[in-house]
Amino acid sequence: MILFGLKCWILIFSQMTIISNRTFLRIQCITLDFLLQSCLNMDQWLNACVAGERAYTIIKGTRFQKKKSKKAAKIIIIILIIVIISTSIYDPFYRRLIDEENDDEIRIWCIITYSSSLKTFHSAIHSFHFIAPFVINLVSSIVLITRKSRQQSNLRTDRTYYQLLRQQLREHKNLLIAPVILVILALPRLIISYISNCMKSASNPWIYLILYFISFIPPMLTFIIYVLPSKFYK
Known part of the structure; x- marks a missing residue:
């Protein structure tokens, strides 16, 4: 949220020419977008x-052993940080500032220029970071619901497995719906990674920017989508 807000205000101020220091804009172009992508x-x-x-x-x-789970979580977080950074470490080296002149107005944009092979690699990595977590999330939710239904069916002989499964689906439907909603909202970010045409007009960049900022909505909705619908937190 902090990085997103910072990026948003820097963009607004730079387009209003309130911020025009090229050194500052270049530093934020190289670092801020990389950090935002990594955090996402x-x-x-x-x-x-x-x-x-x-x-x-x-x-x-x-x-289930809680101590082992905590230890594994720490290791996994470290591995994730290393993998995420290493798969996008090249990004800052291909970022640069350009000046766009329109009606006696100069706008400064931060752009990326990849070679065709690197763009293919970037799109593949981006797709992996996009699809793999979604699949894990969805499969884990299905496993949780089916396994819990099976456990209850062994204890409650008065109800069939499918009756308990339907009950679990109603109780935990947010676990299935939430990943789908988040992935739909994040789709613009994936689409942008596959768009290669250059933006020429003064209006076109804003289409890309709107899609770009829409893709930041999912992290902001985690509480609303996962926590609020859950009966566990009520």
Whole structure:
């Protein structure tokens, strides 16, 4: 949220020419977008890890060990940080500032110029960070619901497995709906990574910017989508 707000205000002020220091704009162009992208990827993977741990807890049942889980979580977080940074470390080296002149007005934009091979690699990595957490999240939710239904069916002989499954689906439907909503809202970010045409007109950049900022909505909706619908927190 802080990085997103900072990026948003820097963009607004730079377009209003309130901020025109090229050194400052170049530094934020190189660092801020890289950090934003890394944080977004980290957010998606952490959500996937939480979903995975929920499913693992149900599978292990009473054999679940909290201490081992905490230790594993620390290791996984370190691995995620290393992987996410290493798969996008090249990004800052290909960022630069350009001046766009329109009707006696000069706008400064931060752009990326990849070679065709690097762009393919970037799109593939971006797709991986986008799709893999979503699949893990969705599969983990399905495992949690089905496993919990199976456990209850062994204890409650008065109800069938499918009746309990429907009940669990109603109770935990937010776990299935939330990942789908988040991935739909994040789609503009994936689409942008595959768009290669250059923006020529004064109006076109704003289309890209709107899509770009829409893609930051999912991390802001985590509380609304996951916590508020859950009966556990009420």
